[in-house]
Amino acid sequence: MNTIKADLCIIGAGSGGLSIAAGAAQMGASVVLLEADKMGGDCLNYGCVPSKALLAAGKAAHAMTQGAKFGITPVVPEIDFAAAKDHVAKVIETIAPVDSQERFEGFGVNVIREYGTFVDENTVEAGDTRITARRFVIATGSTAFVPPIPGLDQTTYFTNENIFDLRDKPDHLIVIGGGPIGLEMAQAHRRLGCKVTVLEGMRALGKDDPEIAEVALKNIRAGGVEIVEGAQIESVSQSGAEITVTDKMDRTWTGSHLLVAVGRRANIGNLNLEAAGIETTRAGIKVDASLKSTNRKVYAVGDAAGGLQFTHKAGYDAGIVIRSALFGLPAKGTDRHIPWATYTDPEIAQVGLTEEQAKKEHGAHAVEVLRFHFNENDRAIAEGKTDGLVKVMVVKGKVLGASIVGPQAGELIQLWALVIANKQKISAVANMVAPYPTLGEVNKRAAGQYYIPRLFESDRVKTIVGLVQKYLP
Ligand SMILES: Cc1cc2nc3c(=O)[nH]c(=O)nc-3n(C[C@H](O)[C@H](O)[C@H](O)COP(=O)(O)OP(=O)(O)OC[C@H]3O[C@@H](n4cnc5c(N)ncnc54)[C@H](O)[C@@H]3O)c2cc1C
Numbered sequence: 001m002n003t004i005k006a007d008l009c010i011i012g013a014g015s016g017g018l019s020i021a022a023g024a025a026q027m028g029a030s031v032v033l034l035e036a037d038k039m040g041g042d043c044l045n046y047g048c049v050p051s052k053a054l055l056a057a058g059k060a061a062h063a064m065t066q067g068a069k070f071g072i073t074p075v076v077p078e079i080d081f082a083a084a085k086d087h088v089a090k091v092i093e094t095i096a097p098v099d100s101q102e103r104f105e106g107f108g109v110n111v112i113r114e115y116g117t118f119v120d121e122n123t124v125e126a127g128d129t130r131i132t133a134r135r136f137v138i139a140t141g142s143t144a145f146v147p148p149i150p151g152l153d154q155t156t157y158f159t160n161e162n163i164f165d166l167r168d169k170p171d172h173l174i175v176i177g178g179g180p181i182g183l184e185m186a187q188a189h190r191r192l193g194c195k196v197t198v199l200e201g202m203r204a205l206g207k208d209d210p211e212i213a214e215v216a217l218k219n220i221r222a223g224g225v226e227i228v229e230g231a232q233i234e235s236v237s238q239s240g241a242e243i244t245v246t247d248k249m250d251r252t253w254t255g256s257h258l259l260v261a262v263g264r265r266a267n268i269g270n271l272n273l274e275a276a277g278i279e280t281t282r283a284g285i286k287v288d289a290s291l292k293s294t295n296r297k298v299y300a301v302g303d304a305a306g307g308l309q310f311t312h313k314a315g316y317d318a319g320i321v322i323r324s325a326l327f328g329l330p331a332k333g334t335d336r337h338i339p340w341a342t343y344t345d346p347e348i349a350q351v352g353l354t355e356e357q358a359k360k361e362h363g364a365h366a367v368e369v370l371r372f373h374f375n376e377n378d379r380a381i382a383e384g385k386t387d388g389l390v391k392v393m394v395v396k397g398k399v400l401g402a403s404i405v406g407p408q409a410g411e412l413i414q415l416w417a418l419v420i421a422n423k424q425k426i427s428a429v430a431n432m433v434a435p436y437p438t439l440g441e442v443n444k445r446a447a448g449q450y451y452i453p454r455l456f457e458s459d460r461v462k463t464i465v466g467l468v469q470k471y472l473p
């Protein structure tokens, strides 16, 4: 057995682990990085990157059907499903060098391609190597949750880990779960020529503001995806090439392929956490605001820490750990300014509190909800993409949250992420000048709604203006 001593040992080379490893090694710490599977983790290999690449292929196919309103004859695209998957593989291949073992070794990181397990409070074992370190980071991510639905174990099904490898176009893809994975995959497959049915036990896009989600769902349905809400799936069976799914009301759906997308579970089961005195919650490793576990030398980040499950959240966590573990400085994180986006067409994006959360926290009367619709935005009209709206939740001029559905919502939310991260007021956005004609004007116009009743519907303002005009030379 080899033994290594390091300043920092990171378990998992995904979004969180890689960010910490790159930062720590380049700032002079000795770093060991353990990875049991592919460098880059879920995001690069089975998550964000392939899903966005497949959505892009679907978008290209869809664009060919949308020319009529521009005077261009629409065509039914001929789709080579396997070639679309080649595109997905190519995108991964192009990005992979950034996350590669070679690049990290170039930073001076000792990369070990083995599964890490705790032996005691200060030691992790990986293959035939024992690592003792000043600090450890659990960055082991999450895996698709496969629920114990009767019959599922005797049925061929896909998760995000193998759906991107499928090269034969499904005739009819059934998706269990109407969250971001389910709906991104549903729209991409529909646009690539598959029949698609999404079966959601509760409300589709249930983590998003219902008014916002509804706009996206209407458009996804209009594109031919069948979305059934309130369909809690209770059994699955397969007969030859036919897969039948049954819900609690005994309704059945039959398709050719099945994707299970009902949420994710933190990868913490085989880390031997008890040996290191690390406690867990239902969601993942139990951490405080500085991401320290119950073993104060061990941090947990990203999906393994059980909070928001996004790549940029794992990256944000990395910054907290670097500050705390490398510089010994106090560092605390918060989710309040972490945005997220779902890359359906139209996109959905959120930062801070939703309308419901804001009203619950601050009282319904205290919260002003500013709205602006894309059908009043000149650029959106020119592009023929007018479905969508911005909602901004404000209390006494303070921006608490923003929700957007519409074209490029993931880009547009960034202004509100900046405002909330820097605790700026709505006036900061109202004062900004946006170039005309841009989609970004929706944000400024939403901010402007704050001043409409105060300026245009106020008797006091009218009186003042009247007086000034009377005496103004
Ligand atoms: C289909 C899909 C689409 C997504 N799209 C987006 C998106 O568009 N935007 C976004 O922000 N997020 C998206 N996500 C979420 C995002 O992928 C995750 O939040 C992110 O990857 C979490 O990063 P992480 O570092 O916590 O874990 P990961 O990136 O999963 O990395 C964990 C790594 O640890 C390794 N590992 C696990 N256990 C051990 C062990 N004991 N020893 C050694 N190695 C181990 C794993 O092999 C893995 O490589 C998507 C997820 C999915 C599934």
Ligand SMILES: NC(=O)c1ccc[n+]([C@@H]2O[C@H](COP(=O)([O-])OP(=O)(O)OC[C@H]3O[C@@H](n4cnc5c(N)ncnc54)[C@H](O)[C@@H]3O)[C@@H](O)[C@H]2O)c1
Residues within 6 Å of the ligand: 147, 176, 177, 178, 179, 180, 181, 182, 184, 199, 200, 201, 202, 203, 204, 205, 206, 207, 231, 232, 233, 234, 261, 262, 263, 264, 308, 309, 310, 340, 341, 342, 343
């Ligand atoms: N664009 C992005 O940033 C992006 C994209 C994909 C995934 N992700 C991340 O991955 C996480 C997981 O995504 P997800 O969509 O798998 O999970 P999710 O928890 O968001 O959605 C799963 C859905 O499945 C439903 N469900 C559960 N059991 C069911 C059953 N038996 N029958 C029918 N429906 C059932 C739930 O009600 C829920 O709506 C997301 O929360 C997000 O953090 C992010």
